[in-house]
Amino acid sequence: MNYEFDWSSIPGALPFLWEGMKISLEITLTAVVVGIVWGTLLAMMRLSSVKPLAWFAAGYVNLFRAIPLVMVLLWFFLIVPQLLTGTFNLSPGTDVRLTSAMIGFALFESAYYSEIIRAGIQSVPKGQVAAASALGMTYAQAMRLVVLPQAFRNMVPLLLTQAIVLFQDTSLVYMSALADFFGAAYKVGDRDGRLVELLLFAGAVYFFICFAASQLVRRYQKKLNAHVAH
Amino acid sequence: MSYQWNWSIFSSPVPTGDTTYMGWLLEGLQITLALSLSAWVIALLLGSLMGVLRTVPHRGLSLLATSYVEVFRNIPLLVQLFIWYFVLPELLPFGLGDAFKQQLDPLTQQFVAAMVCLAFFTSARVCEQVRSGILALPPGQRNAGLALGLTLPQTYRHVLVPMAFRLIVPPLTSEFLNIFKNSAVCSTIGLLELAAQGRQLVDYTAQPYESFIAVTLFYLVINVVVMGLMRLVEGRTRVPGYIGSQ
Numbered sequence: 001m002n003y004e005f006d007w008s009s010i011p012g013a014l015p016f017l018w019e020g021m022k023i024s025l026e027i028t029l030t031a032v033v034v035g036i037v038w039g040t041l042l043a044m045m046r047l048s049s050v051k052p053l054a055w056f057a058a059g060y061v062n063l064f065r066a067i068p069l070v071m072v073l074l075w076f077f078l079i080v081p082q083l084l085t086g087t088f089n090l091s092p093g094t095d096v097r098l099t100s101a102m103i104g105f106a107l108f109e110s111a112y113y114s115e116i117i118r119a120g121i122q123s124v125p126k127g128q129v130a131a132a133s134a135l136g137m138t139y140a141q142a143m144r145l146v147v148l149p150q151a152f153r154n155m156v157p158l159l160l161t162q163a164i165v166l167f168q169d170t171s172l173v174y175m176s177a178l179a180d181f182f183g184a185a186y187k188v189g190d191r192d193g194r195l196v197e198l199l200l201f202a203g204a205v206y207f208f209i210c211f212a213a214s215q216l217v218r219r220y221q222k223k224l225n226a227h228v229a230h
Numbered sequence: 231m232s233y234q235w236n237w238s239i240f241s242s243p244v245p246t247g248d249t250t251y252m253g254w255l256l257e258g259l260q261i262t263l264a265l266s267l268s269a270w271v272i273a274l275l276l277g278s279l280m281g282v283l284r285t286v287p288h289r290g291l292s293l294l295a296t297s298y299v300e301v302f303r304n305i306p307l308l309v310q311l312f313i314w315y316f317v318l319p320e321l322l323p324f325g326l327g328d329a330f331k332q333q334l335d336p337l338t339q340q341f342v343a344a345m346v347c348l349a350f351f352t353s354a355r356v357c358e359q360v361r362s363g364i365l366a367l368p369p370g371q372r373n374a375g376l377a378l379g380l381t382l383p384q385t386y387r388h389v390l391v392p393m394a395f396r397l398i399v400p401p402l403t404s405e406f407l408n409i410f411k412n413s414a415v416c417s418t419i420g421l422l423e424l425a426a427q428g429r430q431l432v433d434y435t436a437q438p439y440e441s442f443i444a445v446t447l448f449y450l451v452i453n454v455v456v457m458g459l460m461r462l463v464e465g466r467t468r469v470p471g472y473i474g475s476q
Contacts, residue, residue, distance in 0.1 A: 003320045066407075066453040067446055068414035070425050075446075078438050168306035175418060182309060196317045203309045210304035 009192040010201055013184075020184030021205075027102055027180065028167045034106035035166075036159065039113030044143065046118055057114070064111035069169055076104030077176050101173045109166055116158045120151035157221040164213050168206065181205070239435045240444065251431055252444075258427030259448055265344055265423060266410045272349035273409065277356025281394075282386055284361045295357065302354035307415050310351055315343040315419045336420075344416035352409050359401045363394030396467045403460035410452050424448055 010017075046057035064072065080100035084090060124147050132142035152159075171182040179187060182202055189198030240252040249257075283295035302310070319327035330339065367390060375385030417426035428445035432438045 063450075066450050068411035068425065068449060070414035070417065071428075071442070071446055071449060074425070074429065075442055078442065164304075168304075171306040171308045172415065174308060182306070186312070196320050199309065199312050199317050203305045203313055206306055206309055207301065207304045211300055214304065 003196065005197060006194060007197050007201075009188060009194045010197065013188040013198075016179075016188065017181060017184050020179050020181040023098065023173075023178065024167065024170045024180040024182075027098075027105055027170045027173065028163065030102045031105035031109045031166055031170075032159075032163045035109035035113040036117075038106070038110040040117050040148070042110060042114035043118040043121060046114065047121060061111045061114050064108055065115075069108060069172060070175070072108045073101070073104050073172060073175060076100050076107075080104070097173075097176045097178045101170075101176065101178060105166065105170065109162070112162055113159065116155055116162060117151065120155035120158075121147060123154060124150050153224070157217050157224065160217045160220075161214065164210050164217070167213075168210060171206075233439065235440065236435075236437055237440055239431075239437050239440060245434070251435060254427050254431065255424070255444055255448065258422055258424040258445075261341070261422060262410065262413050262424040262452075265341065265348065265416065265421075266413045269345045269348035269352060269413070270406060270409050272345070273352035273356050273405075276349065276353035278360050278391065278395075280353065280357035281360025281364065282391065284357065285364045286382070286386075299354045299357055302351055307347070307351055307412055308418060311344065311347045311415060311419060314347040315340070318343075337422075340416070340419050340421040343419065344413070344421050348409060348412060348416070351412065352405060355405050355408075356402065359398045359405065360391075360394060362401075363398040364390050366397055367393055393469070396469045397472065399460065399464045399467055403457070403464070406460060407453060407456055410456065411449070414449075 042057045042060060045053040046061070048054055048057075077097065077100050080103055081096045084096050084099065085094065090096070128146050128150065129142055132146045133139075137145065170180055173180050174183045174186065177183065185198045185202035186195070189195035192198075240255075241250055243250055244254060280295045280298055283291045284299070286292060305313075319330045321327065322330065330342075334342070371389055371393065372385055375389040376382070380388065413423060414425040416423055417429065420426070422430070424445055428441050431441035431444075435441065
């Protein structure tokens with residue numbers, strides 16, 4: 001090995017990298033929140049007895065799950081700016097890449113969240129719904145007060161794991177030259193001719209965040225299992 | 231919006247004149263298929279090995295396999311790809327890195343880096359499936375193998391691994407689908423696979439909607455074909471008496 005490492009460009013770049021990390025986290029958070037809300041609606045539509053709703057949800061989920069995320073993002077970076085500038089009369093120079101990325105990730109992740117949530121709803125015993133309607137609850141009340149709370153408690157570990165995957169996937173906004181954490185690291189490395197160090201640094205940061213988060217999820221899962229067993 | 235649709239771009243010749251724009255897309259499709267399939271073969275082999283190691287009664291080996299999985303699962307695919315492509319050639323000893331950079335043509339360099347990256351990334355996921363398959367088998371299977379006088383490696387080879395694989399066909403199917411989708415990430419290092427050809431078409435023809443619709447349809451077709459094939463495999467390998475078998 002004759003490569004000579006020089007890590008000196010990292011300390012000075014930390015504020016810039018932190019700005020990038022904030023963008024990564026912003027996209028992740030938006031996509032998780034929207035993804036869970038819209039994913040829950042999709043899951044309920046898919047399980048609904050109203051056929052057109054069920055078909056729409058199935059089509060939506062299957063379509064998004066069949067296309068690579070890269071392609072989905074390319075679509076959203078193409079369509080969203082046109083729609084937004086057209087609808088809100090923005091000047092053509094307005095930077096809507098962050099918004100496009102957020103919308104793209106949110107709609108894409110909803111498909112994956114909806115599958116997790118559907119499995120969660122289906123794992124609640126049928127007797128629970130029957131008991132709720134025997135108590136005089138409407139379908140909506142039974143869902144909101146009986147089924148969903150139980151389903152979500154079982155799903156939390158899976159939803160969090162999906163959020164970790166999503167956080168990793170946000171690095172793909174690099175394609176739009178948006179400076180998320182990875183994009184920022186690449187830019188610094190490219191500028192200083194220290195791509196090797198910056199890429200290794202970025203990899204290490206992602207690893208520590210995701211590894212720590214997944215260990216926490218695992219611990220929570222254990223606690224949940226122990227709770228259910230008693 | 232006043233968008234001018236023009237579907238005839240696919241049959242018009244590219245600037246160099248040796249093929250049509252559809253020809254470019256088909257070249258991209260070929261690379262996507264070759265890349266995904268070759269990476270899948272490596273991922274299956276490597277993932278099976280690591281999955282077995284995660285379940286063997288040996289501290290060191292299972293720790294090694296566990297760390298392997300954690301490393302490849304907790305770093306984004308894009309970052310892994312850039313590390314394979316930009317970082318590793320700089321760090322390889324004995325001039326191997328220089329050989330990689332100077333003696334291989336750029337396309338081969340991109341393809342090799344992308345293949346190795348996808349293979350290792352996917353192998354960590356295959357490893358987890360193989361492990362869960364082996365752990366799902368009743369302990370009696372291992373004990374029966376050992377009681378028959380098979381050594382532990384023989385028990386794995388003839389009893390546990392074949393059974394585990396038959397159980398995990400459905401989750402492996404989704405990993406197999408994922409590898410085609412993940413291969414689109416490799417467009418970021420300049421590899422002209424399907425997604426990259428789509429972007430190139432946008433640059434050359436200024437017809438983004440037609441180009442992206444065509445590329446999206448190709449991915450949908452890949453998806454449908456792979457699902458159909460895996461359903462056949464699933465039907466053939468189903469273990470009687472387990473959930474999901476008839």
